[in-house]
Structures are given as C-alpha cells and as structure tokens.
Amino acid sequence: MIMNEATTDSAAQRLSLIQSEIYQAAKLAQRKAESIELIAVSKTRSADEIRPLLAAGQRHFGENRVQEAQDKWPILRAEYPDTVLHLIGQLQSNKAADAVATFDVIHTLDRLSLIEALAKAMVASGRKIPCFIQVNIGEEAQKGGCAIAELPALLEASARAQIPILGLMCLPPEGVEPAPYFALLGELAARHGLQDLSMGMSADFQTAIMLGARYVRIGTALFGARH
Numbered sequence: 001m002i003m004n005e006a007t008t009d010s011a012a013q014r015l016s017l018i019q020s021e022i023y024q025a026a027k028l029a030q031r032k033a034e035s036i037e038l039i040a041v042s043k044t045r046s047a048d049e050i051r052p053l054l055a056a057g058q059r060h061f062g063e064n065r066v067q068e069a070q071d072k073w074p075i076l077r078a079e080y081p082d083t084v085l086h087l088i089g090q091l092q093s094n095k096a097a098d099a100v101a102t103f104d105v106i107h108t109l110d111r112l113s114l115i116e117a118l119a120k121a122m123v124a125s126g127r128k129i130p131c132f133i134q135v136n137i138g139e140e141a142q143k144g145g146c147a148i149a150e151l152p153a154l155l156e157a158s159a160r161a162q163i164p165i166l167g168l169m170c171l172p173p174e175g176v177e178p179a180p181y182f183a184l185l186g187e188l189a190a191r192h193g194l195q196d197l198s199m200g201m202s203a204d205f206q207t208a209i210m211l212g213a214r215y216v217r218i219g220t221a222l223f224g225a226r227h
C-alpha cells in the first residue's frame with residue numbers, strides 16, 4: 001500500500017489522491033463511492049492548514065478535543081457554513097454541553113454516564129446530535145470505547161434517552177492486521193441493526209472500505225505527519 005506522506009504536494013493534491021484511492025477501494029468492494037464519506041482529521045492543524053481543503057471542497061472534518069474545535073472552527077464555519085464537524089476523541093461528561101453546541105456528529109459515545117450527560121445537553125439545547133457508539137474492539141486496557149459485552153446495554157440506554165445512534169466506531173489495536181477487527185465491528189453492527197461504521201485511518205482506510213466503512217477518518221495522509 002502506498003502511504004501518502006505529505007511531501008511537496010499541496011493539501012488539495014493529496015485530497016484528490018485520497019479521493020481517487022477511496023473511489024478505487026469502493027469499486028473493488030463493489031460499493032458506491034458516494035456511500036463513503038471522508039472525514040479530514042484536522043486535530044493539531046491550524047486554520048491556515050485547513051483552509052486549502054475547504055477551498056478544494058472538503059466539508060467533513062474531525063477534531064479530537066472540544067476546546068481546540070471551539071477555538072478553531074467558528075471562524076472557518078463562518079466562511080464555509082456547510083461544514084460538518086465530527087468529534088472523534090474521548091469526551092468527558094462535563095464537556096457534553098460544549099460538544100453538543102460545537103459538533104454535528106459524535107463518534108465516541110462509550111459509557112452510560114456520557115449518555116446521560118449528552119441526553120441532558122441535547123434536551124437543554126434542542127440540538128439532536130447523531131452519535132456512534134465507540135467499541136473497544138481489541139479489548140485493550142488503555143483504549144476508549146465500551147467493552148463488546150456492554151454494547152447492548154448502551155444501545156438500550158441511548159434509545160431510552162432518545163439519542164440517535166448511527167452505528168459503531170472503532171480504533172483497532174496498533175501494529176496488527178486490522179481486517180479482523182473491522183470485520184467484527186461490522187458483524188456487531190449488523191447484529192444490532194445498525195447502519196454505519198466509522199473505521200479506517202491513513203494506514204488502513206482501503207481495508208476498512210472493503211469491510212463496509214461509511215466514514216473513514218484520515219489525518220496524516222492529508223496533512224502530513226503531525227507536529
């Protein structure tokens with residue numbers, strides 16, 4: 001696989017390369033390319049680094065910190081009001097209201113206390129934010145995400161709290177073949193009648209697309225190595 005490490009190419013050129021790789025992977029998987037949405041992961045990137053991608057037509061962006069998104073995005077969103085902002089990092093319950101006010105999709109719902117906090121924030125603001133349940137698919141001690149066994153309880157609680165759940169999200173263990181983990185996430189989603197999968201990053205998005213990813217989250221291959 002070719003890693004699109006940032007070289008002298010412009011962000012717009014790298015975007016177009018990734019788009020064509022997504023298109024190829026979709027074709028191979030006999031899926032429609034429009035069924036796959038690229039989230040440009042802009043954590044740690046400045047507004048000046050992000051603007052060329054907005055100018056090139058990219059609209060879905062991912063951030064992993066509420067505060068950073070609040071600092072960076074109001075100005076960019078004023079310029080590009082149809083931007084869709086995804087929270088892809090761990091969320092503390094005391095930041096739930098800020099997250100609901102700032103983001104359009106939350107990918108990291110992973111525990112009952114957070115469901116409660118988000119439900120409260122959504123009622124208070126009148127904003128219903130669609131969410132993904134993050135599953136700790138490799139059952140790693142240090143990772144975010146719920147245990148596989150907890151998934152039914154979280155889905156039930158989300159339904160009771162009227163939080164719309166789009167599907168499941170995962171970050172597979174590093175340094176091992178991700179395909180079995182992506183396949184397992186797909187199986188769990190199907191078992192629970194969930195539509196969408198948020199999986200695949202710079203190093204493994206083609207594999208994730210083969211295994212049904214709806215959203216791929218790509219940072220390094222678009223922006224270069226994080227400083």
Ligand SMILES: *Cc1c(COP(=O)(O)O)cnc(C)c1O
Nearest residue numbers: 041064088201202217218219220
């Ligand atoms: C940083 C991050 C990404 C992007 O990773 P790259 O390897 O830079 O593409 C994707 N998903 C999550 C949850 C991240 O934190």
